[in-house]
Amino acid sequence: MARAASIQTRIGFTALAWAIALLLFAPILWTILTAFKTEAEAIATSPTFLPREFTLENFGAVQDRxxxxxxxxxxxxxxxxxxxxxxxxxxxxxxxxxxxxxxxxxxxxxxxxxxxxxxxxxxxxxxxxxxxxxxxxxxxxxxxxxxxxxxxxxxxxxxxxxxxxxxxxxxxxxxxxxxxxxxxxxxxxxxxxxxxxxxxxxxxxxxxxxxxxxxxxxxxxxxxxxxxxxxxFSSPQGLFLAKLSAASLLAIAPILLMGWFSQKQLVRGLTFGAVK
Amino acid sequence: MGSISLSHVKKSFGEVQIIPDISLDIKEGEFVVFVGPSGCGKSTLLRLIAGLEDTTSGTILLDGVDMTKAPPARRGLAMVFQSYALYPHMTVRDNIAFPLKMAKAPKEVIDQKVEYAARTLNLSSYLDRRPRALSGGQRQRVAIGRAIVREPKAFLFDEPLSNLDAALRVNMRLEITELHQQLKTTMIYVTHDQVEAMTMADRIVVLNAGRVEQFGTPLDLYKKPANRFVAGFIGSPRMNFVDGPEAARYNASAIGVRPEHFSLATTPMPGAWKGKVGVAEQLGSDTFLHVHVDGLGLMTIRTDGDQTFGHGDDVYLTPDPARIYRFDAAGLAL
Amino acid sequence: MATAQTRTLSRIMMAPAVIVLLIWMIVPLVMTLWFSFQNYSLINPMMTGFAGWANYVYVIGDPSFIQSLVNTLILVGGVLLITIIGGTLLALLLDQPIWGQGILRIIVISPFFVMPPVAALIWKNGFMHPGYGMLAHLWKFFGLQPIDWFNQYPMFSVIVIVAWQWLPFATLILLTALQSLSEEQREAAEMDGANAINRFYHIILPHMARAITIVILIQTIFLLGIFAEIRVTTGGGPGYASTNIAFLVFRTGILSNDIGAGSAGGVVAVVIANIVAIFLMRAVGKNLDA
Incomplete structure (x- = not known):
């Protein structure tokens, strides 16, 4: 039986936990979003959050290269x-x-x-x-x-x-x-x-x-x-921010998806069976 | 089919000697119970026969064939474990069929035998369930079913009833006894419970510290215990022991009287032991009195359930002279 | 407790694993040892023969060696410190009654799935770049001069990246351990009048000791060999400011083509790892009595 927490503390903890989790997730989120931006938008001096102009051209360029x-x-x-x-x-x-x-x-x-x-x-x-x-x-x-x-x-x-x-x-x-x-x-x-x-x-x-x-x-x-x-993609640094993101996303996506779907078994595996 | 003979079997784990030297002959079709306190080596002895442990020395013959070095899979024995050891990932049907699959039996034979075993054991409606969806008693029956389908030379039971509740234990005891009467296959049954031993066995092996204290029929052990250990172990409640000058009167270093072999009076009798009732356990059919006897210590007395004694009552105990067991200094029966 | 036959079988069953690992351990190690006493440079193939301790003197005598050793310890220690303290706090937070715990877990574990070169590239270009990195934008937003992280604070930057990758691992293991602490035990402590801080020190922390040991053991194994993060971001620089032993050997042996000196560095790396391993195994062996 979990103790009944007051609704305020619950809201407080939830907000804090989400804030920290999103902070940890930020680099991945950034990669996902940037992968769909144009190169110009990616290095613009005033950064955008969502891609202004949704593009898939980075992925094509990566595959070509x-x-x-x-x-x-x-x-x-x-x-x-x-x-x-x-x-x-x-x-x-x-x-x-x-x-x-x-x-x-x-x-x-x-x-x-x-x-x-x-x-x-x-x-x-x-x-x-x-x-x-x-x-x-x-x-x-x-x-x-x-x-x-x-x-x-x-x-x-x-x-x-x-x-x-x-x-x-x-x-x-x-x-x-x-x-x-x-x-x-x-x-x-x-x-x-x-x-x-x-x-x-x-x-x-x-x-x-x-x-x-x-x-x-x-x-x-x-x-x-x-x-x-x-x-x-690491050498000509900076020049291909959007393409770099697209390549990064492509590299991590399969394992990220697999990890998300198998999270439960994985956590057990992560502890190497040593923590129950 | 099904005689088992051990000669000079010894077993040690490293420096620790579990079984110093045991020789036993178990006849075909016999129901033999190994009984003894925990740590007496009874399970080890069973595992030696099963082939799950190997002997340090000595030989084990099954049907006259030397099987001392044979792996368990080749011995043609079946075993029912205390934990049932069912395969959790298989249905009841697959559990029972497993030994037949291992023996590469044809599919029709497997189906037929599994159906038959399930009918015998009242498991027909559970065949497609997994073990975890069964009660303790049902699991036990599956374990037995798995053992009988392979028509073994002998069944080995390792404390199979100790995980069941009391009422179910009595039922299963009867079922196993009936099964034995039906199949007439040799069975070796390990338990620490002397009631199970007395009720089920054709012959009982009483083990203590890896040695056979006595090997005989239940009534033999009850009536003619070979030594003080067997006398104390067989019979419930335990035999009362008296030593010192009172025993010397009977020319023994110790005497033993079973709780049921006393006559009881509330007035002084010549030669009777005087005592005060401590606790009276009333079971309805019987009453067990725990009596503090002057100079001799605590004794347990069995009387019929109609007697009513209370804490602090004075009683006079007279042991039945024909049923006093006498032991020498080494604990051997005289 | 088994039969002699089972024991024989078990030896046969273990043989392949033991043999391949023995070969994997001994052959390269012996070769590395051999090379480390040879003059063997791919640039100068004329120079051959027994070198005595020259390679070791060259590697250990070089000031970059001491710096790399210190950097290795700072890297391992820094990341362990961040991930264990951060992981404990985060685990305590996630163990509270909060909404969306399942999704949070998935989000928090994500960085663990990111391969080291990608992690390094994202941080290098997307966040720590002095021109268009997110941190530079943030600094400018507050009217500050953006920092050139990899030039000004190279070790710190590498530690941040590696800690980011390993924090989820620590958090999840510690969270699992935390959740196995029975509610009754906590309530009993509460009944005994322990406040939150007392409960943490006397009930929760001892309970998590085993999990913390596991985190230290596993992370140390991986942290001693950190390579890709350094190669992709600082390249070990500026100078040797962010070169650890692993990267030093790579620089000497592969980039400078000096097999002899690189091997000597490799042997030194193995010796250091073994010293760490002995300490760890002692600690873990006790705690791991499973």
Whole structure:
């Protein structure tokens, strides 16, 4: 039972919360609005809020300059691919840690997490050279492989915390019912952990989508994702404010929409299952 | 089909010895109950038979075949868990069908067996529900249904009734007993409740600290307890124990008298123990008197429900001499 | 508690993850270590051979190194401070009975979905640009001289951008923790005569300790490697004013093509990260006993 707050405090809190939320949202709102303005209006000395003249020409110009659809396609393959691959490796590992723990399980988990602590720059040069020699530079599969390795510890950790909530009795029941390991995982564990796996999937797709170190340093044109796409707009600064906004909006829109729609599962995922 | 034989089975977790050394022979078709206080190793023993834990040493034979190292899926046993362990994402139908699907049974066979099990267990109208939409008793029946469809060599029950309320527990107790009479399959049933053990079992294994204290029929255990532990564990309310000079009069280091084996008087009797009633628990059919006996401590007496005693009343207790149990210093029955 | 067979299976099941992560950790690290003791420059390919500690002396002896180290700590510390204090306050506010909580949550979480280069570009061109940025317009509206943020306050500007991206994350985790605090516990405290501030310090804050630990752990992992925001906005400048260790290694190794020195910087970055990691793991390991 929530305590009954007086209507005045409620109005006060609501106004304050909305004011702060809109302030935080302002940069995104600005981008959305500016994307539909003309260049001249975007840099006018007295700024407008809504576009005076609603235009879509910025989006066309962006597509002409650097192929948005190609980069978006790369981003999708890269983020979904790396996450799925991570799940394939991560589910069995998390199963082992959650249901057949040993004294060292916790140390292994912490070690895995600690590989995330390794700064990317620390290994950029060897990875760059290895990729050059294996002809993986500027390839989508090479990039996907790297991303899988980067997110694997998080995937395993998240899955581990979700799996631990599943009573081991049920898996033992499956074993008694004649299920071998493959059936136990595919028909019992995974369906029961669907919400957790969905959160893991969502969060890691977002992290991969927004990954902006390897995608920029290891690609040039062919395998560029949307982070590389948007970086190409950073040099001639200021000149293309409306087009820059249009490109930005295009780069963030897919993940923003996905995030909004899956907000509930995502919040659970964001806490890495560690906060209930 | 369905004999289980353990020989010199030992189990330790690291340094901790749970089961020092157990040998048991369970006959085909028998209903055996493992009973004992919590931590006595009864669930561990069941899990060893199931194959969910492995033995530190010793062998487990199922139908004469060495299954000590076989994984649970290959042992052909079925288990009903305390938590029921139903698959929450599957309907009742799929839950019951799961073991058959794992055995790659043809679809018609699966449907037929599931229908039959559901009819036997009164679950026919719930087949398309999920476990969470069922009551505790229904969940329990689904768990049993899942166990019977695979026609196992033996059923293993791990405290299956402890999550149910008292009235339902009595019902399910009867249902499981009836099921056993119908199927005539070996059943091993683990419980800490000696009433369940007494009412259901063909034979009872009383476990304490990982050792078998006694293995026998319910009445054997009641009438001829092998030692003080079994005497105290079997029977409700508990047996009253007396030691010291009073026991020495019977040439024992301790004697035990069950609450139902006293005669009771309100006037002094020769040789009777004098005491004062503390609490009188009136159940209607019976009355349990907790009597503070001079020099011997608190004793529980069972009388019929028509007797009315109140707090502070003086009573004189005479144990039935034919039913006094005598124990030596090591607690063994004399 | 499992059978030997399960344990064997579990080792097999963990093997792929452990092996790929071991390779991922060891191979590049060993190569980085090797390069860091070599003369290896793409500009001057004639210079080869064992360099001893020269690369380390060059990197650590350079005044830009100390500055980058300080900048890294300021960046991580500053962002953590802003996001945790701001996140706690915002979470407390969102936990009040307010209208439109669902929509507010969605709005507040949005910046987390914005990829770092876009966040940096929006702030750089739309808000912090001295000519036509929104902040410049605001300053002019009050009759003030617009500020050239990235030249005058480069570190501060980068911190603002990164904090903007991570504040939603902190807020949401802390809000989730806050909402799991039982109403009864709060009411009991109220009955015991605790006022709002006492309740916050003695009931709410201890309850959120675990969530705060998680926020610190996860954010630190990401904040130590901040790269795109700096590359897009200040380029590490002016001078080295906004260069952190991550960006310094990039500058040395990739922009200046000095693989040897860049690798030495990389090793130093790994060492620093590990020092931080040990501290964090200690703290978190205790708090994370799930």
């Amino acid at each position: 650097s192929d948005y659809f190609k980069h978006a396609f790369n981003s999708i393959i890269f983020s979904v691919g790396s996450t799925l691959l991570g799940l394939v490796i991560g589910v069995p590992a998390a199963w082992a840690m959650a249901f057949a723990p040993t004294k060292r399980t916790k140390d292994v988990l912490m070690w895995m997490l600690s590989t995330k602590m390794m700064p990317a720059v620390g290994v950029l040069i060897p990875i760059y050279l290895i990729f050059r020699d294996l002809r993986l530079l500027d390839t989508l599969h090479g990039l996907t492989l790297i991303m899988t390795l980067i997110n694997l510890p998080i995937i395993i950790w998240m899955l581990y915390t979700y799996f631990k909530e599943i009573p081991v009795d049920i898996l033992e029941a499956a074993r008694m019912d004649g299920a071998e390991l493959y059936n136990e995982i595919v028909h019992v564990l995974v369906p029961m952990a669907v919400p957790g796996i969905a959160s893991t999937l969502l969060l890691n797709v977002i992290l991969a989508w927004n990954e902006a170190f390897w995608t920029i340093t290891l690609t040039s044109g062919k395998a560029g994702t949307l982070t590389a796409f948007i970086s190409s």
